[in-house]
Amino acid sequence: MIKALRIDHRLVHGQVAFTWTHFLAATRIIVIDDKAAGDEFQKMALNMAKPAGVKLNVFSVEKALERAEKIDSLNDTVFIIFGCTKDASRYITSHPVFRELNLGGVTKKDNSKLYGDVVYLNPEEEEDLRAIQRTGCTLNIQQLPTTKKEVLDLLK
Amino acid sequence: MIERKVVIATHGTLAEGFLSALNIIVGENENLTAVNCYTTPDFNLEETVSRVLAEAEGKELFVFTDLLGGSVNNGFFARLNDYKFHLITNTSLGLLMDCSLTNPNADELREKLGSGQFSAVYCNDLCENMELDEDDL
Numbered sequence: 001m002i003k004a005l006r007i008d009h010r011l012v013h014g015q016v017a018f019t020w021t022h023f024l025a026a027t028r029i030i031v032i033d034d035k036a037a038g039d040e041f042q043k044m045a046l047n048m049a050k051p052a053g054v055k056l057n058v059f060s061v062e063k064a065l066e067r068a069e070k071i072d073s074l075n076d077t078v079f080i081i082f083g084c085t086k087d088a089s090r091y092i093t094s095h096p097v098f099r100e101l102n103l104g105g106v107t108k109k110d111n112s113k114l115y116g117d118v119v120y121l122n123p124e125e126e127e128d129l130r131a132i133q134r135t136g137c138t139l140n141i142q143q144l145p146t147t148k149k150e151v152l153d154l155l156k
Numbered sequence: 157m158i159e160r161k162v163v164i165a166t167h168g169t170l171a172e173g174f175l176s177a178l179n180i181i182v183g184e185n186e187n188l189t190a191v192n193c194y195t196t197p198d199f200n201l202e203e204t205v206s207r208v209l210a211e212a213e214g215k216e217l218f219v220f221t222d223l224l225g226g227s228v229n230n231g232f233f234a235r236l237n238d239y240k241f242h243l244i245t246n247t248s249l250g251l252l253m254d255c256s257l258t259n260p261n262a263d264e265l266r267e268k269l270g271s272g273q274f275s276a277v278y279c280n281d282l283c284e285n286m287e288l289d290e291d292d293l
Contacts, residue, residue: 010201013227014167045233048282049225057293067293074293108198118197 002072005080007088008104011036012049012056015104015144016081021051023145026079028055030071032064032091033083061090068095085121089128096135103129103141103152116141116150130154160259161215163208164252165191165232166222174220177249182256193228201231208232209239217241218265220252224277236283243279244269251276 003024008016011031021029029050036042037060050056055076064071068091071078082088085106092098105118112120119141121129129139133155142149162185164171171190178188191208193199208219219241221229229245236243242262244251251274260268262280269278 010227010230012225013230014223014225015227017225018223041237042234044283045230048233048279049230051225055292057291059291070293 001074001076002078002080002098004102005082005088005092005098005100006102006104007082007085007106009083009107010105011081011083012046016079017049017051019144021054021079024077024079026054026077028057028074028076028078030064030078030080031056031058031083032061032080033058033087034060036083037063061087064091065094072097085125085128085132089131092132092135092137096137098135098137100138100140101132103139104143115152117143117147126154159215160187160218161212162188162218162220162255163191163212164188164220164247165193165204165208165228166247167194167226167228168192169195170222174247174249174252178252178256182253185256188256201227205231205235209235209241212241218255219243220247220255220276221245222247224279229279233279233282236280244276245279246276248274248276250274 003026011033012029031046036046037058043058046058047056082091088101092101103119106120106125108120109122112122114120133139139152140149141152164174169192171192175188175190178185191204193201193204219232221232223229224245232243242265254268266278266281268274269276
């Protein structure tokens with residue numbers, strides 16, 4: 001089963017690998033990110049960063065979509081991490097079965113607006129997230145399990 | 157002999173804390189720098205890593221980070237393929253003290269870390285030895 005989905009530009013790092021994975025009791029992390037999937041060195045770095053005993057897959061959006069049904073029905077407790085709003089939107093709008101998406105970290109750009117913690121969105125990224133919301137998936141901003149969860153509604 | 161530079165980089169002010177403890181136990185060492193990460197909201201890891209590497213140009217650089225799998229170590233690890241330096245993670249005060257006192261080269265460091273006395277990891281060897289998980293889905 002899929003336990004949680006998160007957008008985090010750092011992909012697998014301390015907050016994800018240790019704190020969230022432990023909190024969710026995740027047994028498999030699936031990174032869906034075109035850039036990481038096409039970079040062998042980054043894939044190796046992600047593999048190094050993954051917590052012991054947890055399985056890791058790094059897929060392009062296309063490859064993940066091919067396996068979407070299979071991913072949904074895994075016996076593992078799955079934690080899906082997207083590296084950017086664009087890849088998240090491409091996956092979720094093509095496979096619109098999710099109820100909630102957590103925004104962990106979206107990096108600052110020149111024309112971006114701060115929405116909370118370390119979530120900076122430019123107009124293009126806001127549009128990606130609106131498309132996700134239109135599938136019936138709610139958005140929330142929460143850095144760590146112990147910090148307050150704030151709902152983000154971009155369709156208002 | 158090439159000049160050595162040692163950088164301790166961690167989440168929060170742990171790096172500064174390590175340095176403070178080292179100054180008390182071993183004494184001050186001008187080749188040693190602490191880099192505190194994420195202590196301000198606009199902290200930029202990539203820029204910080206690039207700055208550390210640029211400042212060590214021409215020197216033999218040893219970077220000690222706090223956590224295997226943490227973003228600070230990930231950030232430095234990402235540069236191992238385009239920059240020559242030593243990256244050690246899961247750093248302990250004992251290891252930093254030992255390295256400050258003995259100034260090990262790469263082989264000596266590898267030997268120390270392999271001895272089991274320290275829990276730290278020499279990341280450069282992970283690059284060479286890591287086999288990727290098969291795509292099992």
